Amino acid sequence: MSLKISIVGGGYVGLVTGTCFAELGHEVTIIEIDPEKVRAINDGKPPIFENGLGDLLKKNAGKRLRARTDYDSVASADIVFISVGTPPKPDGSANLSYIESASTSIGKVLKNNRSYCVITVKSTVPPGTTEKIVWPAVIQASGKTENEIGFAMNPEFLREGRAVEDFLHPDRIVIGCSDPRAGNRVADVYQNIQAPIIHTGLTAAEMIKYASNSFLATKISFSNEIGNLCKVLGIDVYEVMKGVGLDARIGPLFLNAGAGFGGSCFPKDVSALVSLAKENGEDPVLLESVLTVNEHQPHRMISIVEKRVGVIKGKRIAILGLAFKDNTDDIRDSRAIPVIQELVEKGACVTAYDPLAIPNMQKIFPAIEYCSTAAGALTGADACLVMTEWPEFSKIDKEFGLMAHKIVIEGRRILTWKGGEGICW
Known part of the structure; x- marks a missing residue:
């Protein structure tokens, strides 16, 4: 099954995601406001360095993968992924202005989409964002009913330097959804990937991403604190943590x-x-x-x-x-x-x-x-x-x-x- 996919945001996550989806056989359009990035992507030249990405982009650019500065592709999309930045504010909270702007822009073009479409958040967002910000913004701008649009949250777990490998061979695929129909549409995109699929609610999927990264960060800081003590005691912390x-x-x-x-x-x-x-x-x-x-x-x-x-x-x-x-x-x-x-x-x-x-x-x-x-x-x-x-x-x-x-x-x-x-x- 080949689906029409639009990805809003041609940054690290959006570009890797779009390129890998194209490799899986889907028709992908990346929506990126930076015209230089758009030209580079369409020329098959990734604007970022990532192992394996260049070869896949060169293979699919101009065929199953294209980049544009407008949102027109949303009008015929089966699924739209939002993959824009959520940079930290001065107080550490997530800046969701790009998420809200993208949602409104998607909704405006969805007025012309006559088929069922699923809006899927891939950006890392606080629990409640998809339901309280993305969902209302898209519905209001599109004028459509909730029966015509589905909503999902599909967090990414990509390690920089190993992102292509992680995408194509993930530990798990997490899909939070507003209803089973939306969740099944997202699952269809990953049908050629062998990995367990976890279906959850929207807020649970959002929290899974935060909890996963925070736990890994905690393991690192714990190891460093043990290492600092080992340094004072003359112990090789790598021997210690190997045993642990x-x-x-x-x-x-x-x-x-x-x-x-x-x-x-x-x-x-x-x-x-x-x-x-x-x-x-x-x-x-x-x-x-x-x-x-x-x-x-x-x-x-x-x-x-x-x-x-x-x-x-x-x-x-x-x-x-x-x-x-x-x-x-x-x-x-x-x-x-x-x-x-x-x-x-x-x-x-x-x-x-x-x-x-x-x-x-x-x-x-x-x-x-x-x-x-x-x-x-x-x-x-x-x-x-x-x-x-x-x-x-x-x-x-x-x-x-x-x-x-x-x-x-x-x-x-x-x-x-x-x-x-x-x-x-």
Whole structure:
């Protein structure tokens, strides 16, 4: 079964989702307001870096996948996915203005859609958003009845750097819906994917996404707190967490102690859940602690450097890794940002290398020195901080001999070279 799909938002989630749906045989139109992104997508050139995405986009662009700046495709769509941003407000709550705007725009065009259509939220939104914001906005703008339009919530669980794999081989597919008819339409889109499908109510599906990300973030902060104690006691935290992770009740994933979590999801989603809890009279002590541990963790690396080199002012400090994780150029909430910021404020001469993320980090720190190789960043350095687990860093060895002083602190355990120390080990 091939369905006509419109996806509002050509960002990271929308582009990966649309490209993978096209690969599954559906007819996909991505609605994106940025004309440069639209041109790139139609030319088969992804405007973001993601493993495997380029090949799939090139294969499907101009065939089963197209991008446009208007909403006209909604008029003939079987299903519309809303995949716009929900950035945090200053208080940590989710900004839903893009969701509301997209819903109204969809509704206006749906006036001309004579068939049953399901509006599906894929953006991460607080529980109640689909029912209280999307649903009323679409109905009001379209002038249609609830029998003519279905509503669903279908959260994404895509890891940057591995998103295509995660989409095509997911752990589960969660579908929250207003009625069985809407839920079945969303399930039809995934008919060629082998994964358990969980049908829930709209608000439960919205909460599943927040709860999942917040739990994973909690595992990371817990591991970091244990790691900080292990550091003081002279214990290898990776040996400890390996033993802990073999417990079937816990599992081995997200137990790697280090500099903390970043990216577009974990910090934003935990903050939004904290804000939601407070709005409803709850005191989210655990979740607030998760954020506090994560905020403080990268600064511990600076403290270690100061103990090793003394006053930082005037010292040459190399940063290896700028992206928040490997296999991406995304620097959103990268733990390298607060580290570089503190080093600059303390007068250090910062050199940096990352395989992909340099152009993005230059927008934040244009004045530091960027190098085309790890060796370039390490040459003459008084200390080195490893901030991203790029596999190529595991091969660095003789390059450390280019440093003025071989002081190497790992925020991620990736080096095979034995001369450094870790933030938690």
